[in-house]
Amino acid sequence: MTQQQIAPALVPAFAPSGTLRASINLGNPILAGRDPASGDLVGVSVDLAYAFGRRLGVPVELVVFERAAASVEAVRAEQADIGFFAVDPARDEGLLFTAPYVLIEGSYLVPESSPLTENGQVDREGTRISVGSGSAYDLFLTRAIDHARIVRLRGAAAALAAARAGEVEVAAGIRQLLEAEARRAPGVRVLPGRFMVIQQAMGIPDGRGTAAQEVLASFVEEMKGSGFVAEALERHGIEGARVAPAAQLPV
Known part of the structure; x- marks a missing residue:
């Protein structure tokens, strides 16, 4: 695959300070940890940030957050230049996204004694679903859930x-995290299947312009097509995620 060339005139659109500030969310262990x-930061999003910095020819500063919502807001407020987060209509304002580079399953965790056996039983009156506030699955379920709280x-x-404490009937989250929680100690189990596919993409502040968005989108497609993303997932021992299919870019 031919390596993308970035016009020098576009570099300030990504690194106006001369350093590429990359917003890293530690709340999603598939992406970073x-x-x-x-104690060093590692993960596929960290690898992509440094690879893009090398492509631009600028140093990289990692701006670290514990939750997705804070990571998103940092890019939206131009406190960071690029970010790694799930595509969602609720995040469109102030941001420009690429196509996804990784797909992750969102699933449900329930107490072992729960009568729930499948995803379709969750959205019922009297069911409480706990979520990480502002996460991709929070945004999705806000639109999709009609009866549960x-x-x-x-x-x-x-x-x-x-x-685990019985404060809710269901917890929603990234399947890999839920499976790890179920293995950690008895008392909970993961419902089979998924209720959503989380599309992890790269994004920039919308003020950086569509030309910059197109450059970043081409970079993501190159990283998928070259095997960079797949190799990073394998090297970091990540299970429960797969490389997103190629996107059709404008010509």
């Missing part, structure tokens, strides 16, 4: 703890 030994908490860990 800290190395247990060194959504309980928004500060982060995924609080949402999972609420299900």
